[in-house]
Amino acid sequence: MSSRLSPRPATVFWEGVRDGTPFIVMVAPFALLFGVVAAELGLSLAETLGFSTLVIAGAAQFATLELLDAGAPVSVAVGTGLAVNLRMALYSASLVPFFGRAPLRHRAWIAYALVDQVYALALLRFQGREEPQGARLAYYAGAAAPICGIWILACALGAQAQSTVAAVPGLDFAVPLTFLAMVTPMLKDRPSAAAAVVATGLAILGHELPLNSGMLLAAAGGMVTGALLEGLGEAHG
Amino acid sequence: MAELAPSTLWFTIAALGLGTYLIRFSFLGFLGGRTLPPLALRLLRYVPVAVFPALVAPQVLWPSATGGEFDAPRLLAALCTLLVGLWRRNVLLALGAGLGLLLVLELLRGL
Structure with a gap:
């Protein structure tokens, strides 16, 4: 080995x-x-x-x-x-x-x-x-x-x-x-930064939603944003 | 504490403990060695960069220490941590900068 x-x-x-x-x-x-x-x-x-x-x-x-x-x-x-x-x-x-x-x-x-x-x-x-x-x-x-x-x-x-x-x-x-x-050292590419920005915005908008659901929706929104941008980046080269 | 029998309290602790463990075990435990589809892997790469900002943002704008009232020193401390972290890519340095700034601002407020 x-x-x-x-x-x-x-x-x-x-x-x-x-x-x-x-x-x-x-x-x-x-x-x-x-x-x-x-x-x-x-x-x-x-x-x-x-x-x-x-x-x-x-x-x-x-x-x-x-x-x-x-x-x-x-x-x-x-x-x-x-x-x-x-x-x-x-x-x-x-x-x-x-x-x-x-x-x-x-x-x-x-x-x-x-x-x-x-x-x-x-x-x-x-x-x-x-x-x-x-x-x-x-x-x-x-x-x-x-x-x-x-x-x-x-x-x-x-x-x-x-x-x-x-x-x-x-x-x-x-x-x-x-x-x-x-989280800051993880923001090293565009999709990651965009995911963080979208999650931040959604969490602020949804902070009054019951049972912490605003946070979970914000996390989901951030993840989808990151994955979409990563896919676009691949498609363009 | 509102009148609460010890058995009720222990039931609460056990239920919360078991439920939390099952949440943590969920994918890691039951999915095991199965290979995840590429789309799932791509989404999962963004878990930390999405979850942590979503956790932090409301606490920065409406901190629990001030009873949910906006607090300028805490916003400034958060921005300081963010900027130092992005600039130096060093977790402890970023944290020290933010906490240090907040300590100074809190002491100034007490004057």
Whole structure:
């Protein structure tokens, strides 16, 4: 085999850890805040940890908790949380070209760790780079370890420490800025840039649509725009 | 929290957890090694560049921290992150620039 040409999985794993670790700074405040909010609403540490380990999706956890607090029926709270997470079906589909042939036991944990930041790091690495599947699995595991780990840990810390966090101004905005920063290196051709512009416009127009559907329609509009422009580019030469 | 039995809460957590996992597992798990048609592959290439801007845009214009009110420092911080990211193609530099600008603007507002 080409073991001499391709780096060892352990090396690639640590490359993933190296790329994922800085995101601790962005994920931790959001997770701490979830822990604080959950504790203030009367959730036990076990219940807070249940959310952060079983759901492991910040925006959906906040949305569900807020609705429960407001007295909404459980079905509405769960349904809204799931609608917020529906974008992850797109992440799942877009990983098929890279991991579709991996054994089921690998795909099972890949799905568990499929949070926004891990997904974006994986795509930044995999797109336009040929490497064996073992290396991709190792990189994904390395990137997911610090990001998922700090999410769970900081949710618990927030539940214990309560209101001492969230004192640094502007940290509430770290998550949107993270997503923006991660998408910019991907805007390297015309179809990608057009997809981003169309998705932005549609998301603004549709931000009041119920159950997060504006976001999903905007994403679909952006994807169709990118694919159409790519096709036109090919047709013209 | 409105009166809520622990069992109801655990049911909510389990249902949301299971549903979210099935969403994440969906294509990756059930489609498995099947080859996707070229059109699907072409559409899927644009998932990140479509989903992330669609997630971010409403939060930039109507941030939750200000209760959905437009907030100039947050818009400026987002533009700063976008421009630095497009200019240097460096995720952490872009993020640091945006967060740094927002911190400075927030501190100035407090004066």
